[in-house]
Amino acid sequence: MSGNRIEEHPILPIADREEINFYWNGKRFAAKKGEVISSALFANGIKIFGHHHKDGSAQGIFCANGQCAKCAVIVDGIPLKSCMTIVKPGMKVESVEGLPKLPQTEKHEISDIEEFEYDVLIIGGGPAGLSAAIQLGEHNIKTLIVDDKTETGGKLVLQTHKFFGSVEDSFAGTRGNDIGKILAQKVNENKNIDVWTNSIALYVYKDKKVGILNNDVYKLVKPKIILNAAGAREKFLRFKGNSLAGIYGAGAFQTLVNRDLVRPTSRLFIVGGGNVGLIAGYHALQAGIEVVGLVEAMPKCGGYKVHADKLARLGVPIYTSHSVLQANGKEIIESVTISQIDEKFNPVKGTEKTFECDTLLIAVGLESVSEFTDEAETAGIRVLSAGDAKEIAEASSAMFNGKIAGLKIAKEINPNVEEIPNSWFDKAEILKKEAGKTYDYNIIEIEEGIFPVIHCLQEIPCNPCSTICPTNSIFMKGDPIMDLPVYEGRCIGCGKCVTICPGLAITLVDFRKDIVFPTVTLPYEVSNHKISIDDEILCVDIDGMELGMFAVIQVLDVKANNRTQLIKLKAPKNIAKKIVSFQIQKAEVSKQKETEIQNISDEEMVCLCERVTAKEILDLIRKGITDMNQIKAITRTGMGPCGAKSCDNLIMQLFRQEGILLDRVEPNTRRPIFVEVPLGKFADGKK
């Protein structure tokens, strides 16, 4: 795959966008109208946006979400976050080398800040926020949703895969980005709900007003009740060289790839085998990016088995019981060294492996964005939370507990609102459940007719196959969502179960025309890696074990299948039922680098904003400091633009590593404001 723009995607439509020109350090570059500067730069192959004023380290994209300032650039003389600033024709963009200059400014307008009153303020228009708003709107409650993106949907917008969960409660089987649109439409149709996009909640103040930067205009909102549906943030990881450019989280990656349709990398390595890392790997393949490998510290991936299997089958090696030892490179990561780890998570000498890559994706867990809840409680405003801001779980769970929170708030405001059905709470419990037991394969004995083979061995909250079968031949053994689906009955070969399964774990085997070489139907969603009739493809079993090369006899591209292709091939009957998918990524991609590594950084960075190393923090901890505020005072850790969003966790880990109980550690005092905002915005409420 070449080029930094994604011109072809199996799921996402590629809109024809007008081309405009801007300047980067004096050079003329092309951009797509409406995209942010950071994506325009990536599209032009620029990954370094400047150098840090403290140590000259290369700065580039990190959160892609307006939360930090690593992507800062100078726009027509003014330092701005490139990930939040739309590129304009003729714009002069420059890299930030050291401290930026503040330009002279003529007179600035001054006016009062406008105030608004609402019954309910929902912070975050993702799956939880939208679902809650729909409940509130239906009960005629005046609600405002604020969301920092240009459209609502939150992380749903970035999810090109079909959803898990149950069909009736959380749109299982529908793609995340489509669910986002369905929810947004319901919200937009309701006159009781106002939606402010491009709106960042800055703080819930003690005088019960919430500061919001709405389309660059500062406003104050006074709600009776707040619902914190602000989601989660990604945790960062400590390892040598962790501050090189090209190391960032899955959220940033998916924003670049699935929202902005740029290809930020040609060789990606992933850290973390939870659902987030596994799905990001799959999205990378769909975007035509080579996924060199994935490491997971635990003996097995924490994400759903179907996600891990899906990735392994396409040819991505998953290294369990492995961890990142170091990232190597001068400014941008050039290779990553991993090694096996023992039960105590210590690296095992002699097991080091190094792979060339240009991007390292960190997906090592999420933590709730709890600030708004804490602030509202301090201010004495009634506050609830939903979605990841309440507890980290799948988006299907977020939608459901958002719905519960919405109805709960509606009832608090209007006591005549109906009670929340008890069954909702039970369902909420199931939807947030982590994967349960994994069972052994149960080989289907049938060798006649047509039937589905369900390669789904792990209990997860997911049931669309059982609800879509027109002959009710697939059902859940026990629990209607969590249990494994089984096939018993009369298959008519419609293929609906094959296309709806989010795990791509169902195939059809057809003995009707040939009992020696039955026809196998496989789901396929990486059509940018094109498969045609007569192609010989390397078929694999559930875990990615090779079963042999077989020729494709048919490629079905049915509109009703919601962009899932069906690939048909013929295989010997002893193999046919085992085939689940086929490799698309060649083994060479994942070959180890043999040459010696250069440019090893021995610094493990804890605070990327203020450039504070783990060693500096450890020295203070060993001196006896247990107050995070004192660590901050001495080192400036957490005093940078991101406001301790990454380093807090890493410092807590260091305390744990030193054997200090966390209840002895005085937490970092959090202060307004959530993200940096130009002073002039507070002086002019009209604009």
Added chain:
Amino acid sequence: MSNYDVIIIGAGSVGVPTTLALSEKKLKVLVIDSKSSAGQENNKKAIGGIRATHSDFGKIKVSQRSIEIFSTWKEKYGDDIGWMANGYSFPAYNNEDEKKLKDLMKIQHSFGLNIKWISPEEYEKLVPGINIDGLRGSTYSPDDGSASPLLALNAFYYKSLDYGAEYKFNESVINIELKDNKISQIVTDKGQYSADTIINASGNNAKEIGEMMEIDLPVIPDSHEGAITEPVERFFEPMVVDTRPIKGSANYYFYQNNEGQVIFCITPSPSIIGTDSDSTSEFLPQVAKRMVELYPRLANLKVRRTWRGQYPMTPDGFPIVGRSKEIPNLINAVGMCGQGYMLGPGLGELITRIVTNEFSDDDIRALKSFDPYRDFSGMEQFK
């Protein structure tokens, strides 16, 4: 029997440098503070400005010594506390302020302070882009400066540990026992301690600590909010203090620190009494309007963080420092009126001389300004 020579209540702007000065003199000092580490109340909320250009002998003398300590710290002990002699300026936009400032300069000159009156054109060179509409000129005192309160206090703290001082954190004073008109015991929620001399340097809590000993300390904390921006290349020189009162606020001031960040603070009017440190929505719009009007260039500078702290105020705006007449083994060092950080190091040495009874004539004169038994009827000019 006393365990310590001195017990200090409060490890803040005054307590810590006082501990440093006492322990340097080989006195055995214990400091008690209810927070988890030094400087966690109002010290860390100070914006870091340090000036000697006050209006009376006491504050001037003490601050001059503070400036010596701040400015020579790095060369003496090695740690960078961010000292910078960026100066202070009080621009005047009307006749009345011009006259007041010029009158004050006469007093300041009589104490040998380096302060001068500069023209609007000269001022614009120091603060490029400042609004010169109606500007009559400004004071400029280039020897004043700034340092990081966070780094300075921790530097003082660790140095005092080197000298053998002891600190008890996360420990609150709950009772002070008196015997024969002297403090016999300091009782905390975790233990009991005694010393020859007790120093009350308890900032916001001065009044409550006084009440434990049945003495009245007229210290009432009022709230101010401050903020800090992103760092940018240095673009203006001195601290700018705009003293014009308008509806809702009295003065406000800002400077660019050694990191390149602009730090600013505003004085609400009327005062907000109390120690509630949770931020309100009023601060940013209030201060932003005034700053952007005065200095439009600041409009594009991104605000990073805001906070709220207190000035432990006395009725006349001067600190209360001196030995208690009622309780002779008690020294009060309270009511810093928002200047504890800049007065702290000089005051620490002065308090040490109170403890050791080694006064100079200047000390006696300085302590008159801070006399706990004055009538509190005067008023500090351009505080």
